[in-house]
Amino acid sequence: MSPEDVFAQMLAEGDIVLDKLDACARTVPDKVFLHYGEDDVRLSFAEFKRRTDRLAAGLAAIGVTQGAPVSVLTRNSLVAAVAMVAIWRAGGIFAPINFNFRGMLLSYQLNDTRPFALITDPSFAEVLEEVVAEVPLERLIVHTPAAGDHDATDAAFGPAFARLAVHDLAALAATDAGPPAIVRGPFEPANIVYTSGTTGPSKGVLQPFRWINHYTFPFRQMTSADDVIYCDLPMYHVGGAFFLLARALWQGNTVGLWDKFSPSRFWDRIAECGATTCVLLDVMVPWLMSAEPRPDDRANTLNKVHMQPLPPNHHEVAQRFGLDFVTSGFGQTESGAGFAGVIDQFGMAEGTPAALWRGLSKVDFLARCRANGRLVVHGGGAVPKGFMGTPNPLFEAAVLDEDDNRLPPGHVGQLAFRPRFPGLLLLEYFGKPEATLKVLRTCWFHTGDAVQELDDGSGVYCFVDRMGGFFRVRGENVSSYEVEALVASHPKVRAAAAIPIPARVGSEEDIALFVELAEGEALGEDELRDHTRRVMPKYMQPAHVRFIPALPVTPTNKIEKYKLKRQIVEELGL
Structure with a gap:
């Protein structure tokens, strides 16, 4: 497919994630969307839409308007997911905060975003009390866990928050009013997600709605509505919020949702929700491999696993656990999914037991990869270190020297992208025009990562190192x-x-x-x-x-x- 054909297909599938939720609520209303394992909660697409619409109405009632950032600070992934969609529906900008932050890191982000409100829960009362006098926060929206919930706490917001307007999340979501009738366009800002700065504080990446569509599109081509997506990545992470959770709305996938990774309970969770695909980040792989091998290690439903970065022993991992396909690539908060590659770990031999297989068949999966120009290599062969696959056809990719000259294959330089179509990259670094201009100098988006294109004519790129600090x-x-x-x-x-x-x-x-x-x-x-x-x-x-x-x-x-x-x-x- 030409880049123009790929772009046309991406647009045909829909730019606006809210529209995709509406379609699922109409066509598969009773299908489970979120299987929240922490508290054994199952929400259908229709119920999730109802909850998010009601919260959106509540947010609008307290003054959330189009373009207003609303920050979210919670470990509870279900609360974060509902809040994210409700903020979009109310016209606001979803601005998640890393729940590990405190002190200077937390106050910096709140001062930088200057949110209309902060959605949080009492477990953060202590860390917020440390910074509340230093930030321009005016409103708290508080989720209070019920007594039997996994995150129940005795903590509470004390006198230090007396100057703030405090709203109860459940009360806001109890309205019978409909959500505001706000039409969201592909270039409108959807999210502010912070990424590490190398020579200064972290920068807020302002992403449009089309960015979400573009980020999830390459990997949607490898799944069907029958796939079940497992997610234990946090909702402040683009991988958790968009690559896994928001992606499901385009195809009507069920998502098995947990707050964090657990090496001891991982396989029980996969069985509980019947997951066919997930993401394994770095240390997750050795933690799973450190368990004593069992004769039934392959008796699980996972058949497509994204590993980032790709570990050297990916084939060994796949052979042990029956992971038929391993995907790898290059993703960024600013540029989305710039590269992808597929590693076929079994050929036509059985990895995932046939009785447990869901999603596209192997034959259909490989045919879909060929139709979309996705590179497929064999796991038993020599997969180069740092394998990222081939570039996203919607981008022009280049390896640049210090003066932004292109380097030939085999040379290491900075990876840069030029989008072939509008709306694929960040809109800007929030409130930082100079940093935005710097990263987009000479009409290239500079990733800050060192890569090389292999000189064997394959068009494969490999990650080498991170540049800067x-x-x-x-x-x-x-x-x-x-x-x-x-x-x-x-x-x-x-x-x-x-x-x-x-x-x-x-x-x-x-x-x-x-x-x-x-x-x-x-x-x-x-x-x-x-x-x-x-x-x-x-x-x-x-x-x-x-x-x-x-x-x-x-x-x-x-x-x-x-x-x-x-x-x-x-x-x-x-």
Whole structure:
């Protein structure tokens, strides 16, 4: 198919996720949309639409208008999913917050977004109390779990929140009024999702509705309405909110939804909801593989699994658990799904037992891949390290040097995209025009990732490394700038340098921290780690801490991180 044909097909399937929900509620009203395993709740498409419409009406009643950001801070994925769709329906912009944030990270995002309201629950009362005086927050919308719910808590919002208007989420959703009649267009802003900054604080990526359609489209071509999608990724993550949950609305898929990954309960959950497809991020794979092998390891319903990044032992994993197809690629908060590739792990041999198979047959799956120009390689062969597959046909992809000149195959440079059609990329970095212009200079979107196109004529691209000051830890993008700033907020620290090194578990990275103390100060590692636990999420905390008399710097006072990385790698024997 030509790029024009692919784009036409994408538009024909519908740009606006809300329209797809409406269609499902009409055509398959009683089919289960969300199977929320945490509290054994099952919502049909019709019931989910009813709940989100009512909450949208409640949001409109308190003043949510078109284009107003509404932030969501909760671990409860069902609450987050209902809130997301209701915010869209009310005309607002969904602005999720990483529920691991506190202190400076949390106050920065609230100050940057300046939301009309924050939807949250009492478990966040303590962390919000730390920052409420520093942020321009005017309204809380509070979900209060019932006594028997898995997230029931005795916590409550105290006097520190007296200046805020506090609304009960259930009361807002109890209205009989219909939702506002707001038509959402493909270029209207749908989401503000924050991504790590390399030389400054995180930036809010403003995504239009068409971005959601574009991000999910390549992987919708590999599934049918019979597939069941498993999701344990958080709703502040584009993978959880859009790649898994919103994607289901285009085909009317059931989604098995949990709040977080559990290696001990993963396979029980897959059986409970009958999932055929899921996402496994980095450390999830070795955690599952660390379990004692069982003769019935293949007796499960998964037949299509997306692995990001692609682990070197993907074929071994697939053979053990009967995963017929493994997909890999390249995805970003800004650019969506830029690459994809399919690894056929079994050929026509049986992986998933025939009695448990759901979704497209193997023959139809492979035919669909061929029709859409999707590269399929064999898992038993030599799949190159960092395999991302081939470019999304809706993008022009290039590998650029430092001056934005194209590099030929076989050379490593920065991956960049040019969309062939409108509305496929971010609209902007929210409130940051200079950063937006910088990333879109010379009419290329600069991803900040180093890749190379193989020189064998296959058109395959491979991921090489992250450029600049961010890296990947436990499925999260981590900014060295933010780690260093939080560490340096300790009064005894003069400066710090965060260095990515190969992770002890998985294919991503651990953080090594080098600390230079203020003159005359003494600080032990235990005290420093107490500080990091207070100010940053667990995934940001360094695996290794080293105190040094002075950080090595260039004549222009830039830290020579390559020297520090060489030192710690040699010391640890990595």
